[in-house]
Amino acid sequence: MNSSYPQDGIAPIVVIGAGAVGASSALALASAGHRVLMLDPRGLCGGTSFGNAGGIHIGAIQPFATPGILWSAMKMLADPQGPLLLDWRYLPRSLPWFARFLLNSSARQMSAGAAATAAINHTAIAAWRKAADAAGVAGHLREVGWLKVYDREQDFLAAGSERRLMQENGFPFELLDAGALHELEPALGPSLAYGMLQPGSLFVDNPGRVVRAIAEAAIARGARFAADEVRSIRPCAEGCVVQTSSGEVLASKVVLAAGAWSRTLAAQVGLRVPLDTERGYHVMLPTPERSVGRPIMFSRRRFVLCPMEEGLRVTACVEFAGLERSPDYRRIEKLLPFTATVLPGLDTRIQSRWLGFRPSLPDGIPVIDSVADGRVIFAFGHGHLGLTQGPATAAAVLSLVQGSASPFPLEPYRADRFFLSRITSRT
Ligand SMILES: Cc1cc2nc3c(=O)[nH]c(=O)nc-3n(C[C@H](O)[C@H](O)[C@H](O)COP(=O)(O)OP(=O)(O)OC[C@H]3O[C@@H](n4cnc5c(N)ncnc54)[C@H](O)[C@@H]3O)c2cc1C
Known part of the structure; x- marks a missing residue:
């Protein structure tokens, strides 16, 4: 394993992506006492979360x-x-x-999609206030x-x-x-x-600054960050081996929050998600x-x-x-x-x-799911609402990591809900 990553015997949870979803997840996990390593070659909030319309548009x-x-x-x-x-x-x-x-x-699917989005959005404001308070950006x-x-x-x-x-x-x-x-x-x-x-x-009047502050709040709580690209994820007996542009790291779990870039990495753990x-x-x-x-x-x-x-x-x-x-x-x-x-x-x-x-994703709902026997958590596909749903998704990610109840039911967000989505179970 590469020595540029923390090596003290405790394998971190590797969070891939430092956008609204990844940064919020890192903050939730670090606040709950987990060891976290966040990786993103674009730096903190260098992706889509930087330039959106700023709506926490529930x-x-x-x-x-x-x-x-x-x-x-x-x-x-x-x-x-x-x-x-x-x-x-x-x-x-x-x-x-x-x-x-x-x-x-169809009208039926439209109503089902709206109900699934409503469930997460009803938790979004409280989750945002908690994240913004922790990051000292409530004024935004x-x-x-x-x-x-x-x-x-x-x-x-x-x-x-x-x-x-x-x-x-x-x-x-x-x-x-x-x-x-x-x-x-x-x-x-x-x-x-x-x-x-x-x-x-x-309304978030500076999404780039605010999401960055959330990532920095995670770092202040012990999370590490490296501007590295993740090349592959391979589940193993102890968790996952994560191959990056700087080497390899053993992760106890991986949170895949790479936004629009998540599809290839998701396929490596056996799920073809139509992102x-x-x-x-x-x-x-x-x-x-x-x-x-x-x-x-x-x-x-x-x-x-x-x-x-x-x-x-x-x-x-x-x-x-x-x-x-x-x-x-x-x-x-x-x-x-x-x-x-x-x-x-x-x-x-x-x-x-x-x-x-x-x-x-074609049904307009993100994937928030635990796959590869709990070793990988998917948290991507938030479409037009990733800023709105970032901290709420993080609360669900934390529940999946800890095996506790999610703030909203996760059944609609399953990764295998798409026809022919399961490639193999490479665990
Ligand atoms: C014009 C526009 C307006 C919008 N307006 C709103 C709005 O008002 N309200 C709202 O809720 N949403 C809005 N959105 C949508 C919202 O911005 C996205 O849904 C959200 O930013 C997605 O967050 P994310 O964390 O999943 O992705 P991102 O912010 O894109 O973060 C993903 C990160 O993963 C990193 N990454 C990719 N591949 C790898 C890899 N291999 N290894 C490591 N890291 C990797 C990327 O560098 C990136 O930084 C808007 C989007 C656009 C384009």
Whole structure:
């Protein structure tokens, strides 16, 4: 075993990935007295958790696979200013994912997916407060809710099923007419006629800084960190042998929290999980003189205006192009003229650009499961909600490590729920 890792006879739990899920897991495990080694070649919070919209968006329980999604996806793809992009060269690789996605789009599956997401999201706020307190960043959790705005009645009416699912699953919301909307957010443009506010959601005004602070809090509690890439995981009698870019380490257990990069490592312990990535972009703009007080999603073009600590962030796009292709910022840049109709007077000079990789499973629910006879814990596939669900997932990871009750039922999150997912049981 490589001597650059701690060698004092006690094999650590190796956490692969230092994003919202891995950092939160490391903190939960280190706080409970476990020896932890966190590995990530991109450093602390150098992946997708850095640049998202900052929503602890608990009411976002409607899966993307809904009845009629095929038709609306076609329309979005055909729209040169739409939010959905597909690199046609990537289509052969993504076809199985799309097939499973469509198979999950019945009304029954949509309701089941919403209920599973609701179960974890109901624990998300308490889990976030605990993690943020431990990391000394509670001041970055802002109690401003999440606001969705509409300029056309047809879009507002079409979102009825989303509201029904929230009602059925206990997530309150307020509907706003034009007057109430502009009273709440006076800087919004006059074309906006409807709003839906989810007051229970929180907003993280600097996700990169906050997730990094969570990772640092884990380190302050004894966790070690190395900027190494994990190349392989091999279960053995004592736990797992983890091969990294710097050598080998014996782990008592492994927590696989490598976000969109988890698929290959998961296959090494015998499970073929249909993980793909929905790429998403952000641009940073200067904070406008008249800004908004909370994250605001413009429903028709599906971009979000996020009043971050360091400027106004615009997040947008779902792009299917895999993990390797270079970023293509043209679509998000094309959306900028629309941002100025939502927020008049916006200075659209771009300060910085970013591409992130949502780790997405076709049923829209993460995998949180103990596999390889308890030697490996899977915690990945959080799609559009990994920031929201990071600390809540960590609480479930801790329960799987310790064999205690999870804060929410884990059956819907099983790794072998996908058809033909089990390759072998290489334990
Ligand atoms: C534009 C955009 C907006 C979003 N908005 C929101 C939002 O408002 N609210 C919300 O809840 N979610 C949002 N999301 C989704 C959210 O950001 C992701 O679900 C979340 O960041 C996933 O967290 P993670 O820890 O699983 O992955 P990551 O943050 O990507 O972390 C995984 C880490 O694993 C590391 N890794 C990969 N391979 C290896 C290896 N072999 N060895 C070691 N380490 C490895 C990577 O370097 C990476 O740092 C958004 C995403 C995007 C793209």
